[in-house]
Amino acid sequence: MQPDGILKDGHFYGFWCGDKLPNVYLHENTPDSKVNISELAAGKKVIIVGVPGAFTPCCSKDYVPDFISDCGKYKSKGVDEIVCISVNDPYVMAAWGKDLNAGGKVRMLADGNGAFTKALGLEKDFTDTLGTSSSRCKRFSMYAEDGVVKKLFVEPDGHSVTCSKSENLLSQL
């Protein structure tokens, strides 16, 4: 099975529709507050959105705000939770969520050491755009039911906003 979305040059991502979410811990607000993503998703309909970086212009201006403002629409389609992840520490993620008024709408979960990103096979070298030598997460959005991925949109170049935007994912539900 292949992931949904636009595939470029035949590249196959490590993660596919039909796969079960990995059993990985993320952090919420502080390093002490662990959240196991597969436990979070168990028995629920969940949207997970991944971004290259908290506070980056593209992620901040429209991308995540769209998921926040579409929260009501997702809920009306039966979605239980919307989660945003990035390879940033939990303090940065919490501050970003506060800046975006995500409270009560999108949970900001930190993939501090990139374990979740790696498990999904969605790592990307963002040296050119962010200057970071350690990997960040490609931009993606997914819909999972009871921990199994049903829809997955990964940006072909890892950072543009095309197939993974909220409007597109919503139309697929």
Add this chain to the structure above:
Amino acid sequence: MAVNPTSKILSKVVNSRVGLNFLANGRKYIHVTSAVTMPVKSGDKLPSVDLYENSPASKVNIAELTARKKVIIFGVPGAFTPGCSKTHLPGYVSDFDKFKSKGVDEIVCVSVNDPFVMAAWGKEHSADGKVRMLADTNGAFTKAMDLEKDLTGPLGSIRCQRFSMLVEDGVVKTANVEPDGTGLTCSLSNSLLSQL
């Protein structure tokens, strides 16, 4: 108490700290612990390393920034972390005028974060015009200064020990590195002010 000549030798061992402990029977012994050293010290020249301001495209060479100027540089383990946010950064922002009156040309804050995060943190603390928020994105400056601290557990990566320093024409005049790398003692604004 006279300095033990052995401790003089051991103190030069990398990553060691020598101390004297007293046993119950009154005998003294020297212990060596692998505690944090104070690698950056007075007389050191700043390395020629690029930091980033606001965006990855905006490079600032720290050696060039400090040439022919009196500059305060302080480093933190992480933008938006509690200690750094509640105490360390705000202290320097509010003491800006006091530093200026002592002839300081610029105050710079450094952390191993990307420039977008640093800019956002600075904005949250109204640092603009007072403290320049410079991103040591990949830790190159932190490494060159031998100020790395493994905070992989809580923060996911190697970060910078908390420190403050006064630099004149690119040379360190005073350096204060927190003994445990993260405490809020000697590197705080009021402490450095009293040293000027």
